[in-house]
Amino acid sequence: MSFRILPLPLALFQPLFALDDPALRAIGARRMVADEPHSAPCRVSLTDADPGDRLILLTHRHLDDPTSPYRSEGPVFVRETAVEAAPDPGIVPDMLSRRLLSVRVYDADWMMTDADVVEGRDLAVRLDQWFEDEAVARVHLHTARRGCFMAAAAR
Secondary structure (H helix, E strand, O other): OOOEEEOOOHHHOHHHHHOOHHHHHHOOOEEEEOOOOOOOEEOOOOOEOOOOOEEEEEEEEEEOOOOOOOOEEEEEEEEOOOOOOOOOOOOOOHHHHOOEEEEEEEOOOOOEEEEEEEEHHHHHHHHHHHHOOOOOOEEEEEEOOOOOEEEEEEO
């Protein structure tokens, strides 16, 4: 069984890049500059921002089904120069493979069926195992330490 890592769509965030700092602050977002390598993972490009890259940090609802008790949102970084990623099936982007991840597994009704903490370098094997179960519809990947949403995976 193969999987595909899904980025957040660039179209959701493009209008924010034109806003000034007070307008961003009014909606709970901040313009930031990456200051260290691997400190600001972009959820659209699925790459870590380079030092000096401009980003917007904002809250994003990554599980928006109103019928699910797991409805969830949290902070995400989006690089102002992001190009939407399209990883090949079965490939885990470096941004994920270098991190300790908290993985949450959902069925078609957005009920959590499993969860685990996984080293990013082991993620491909675990995703293949989870997607062997036909009841698994989607997997959400979060940073293990801070709990921030990173990306989703689908069959």
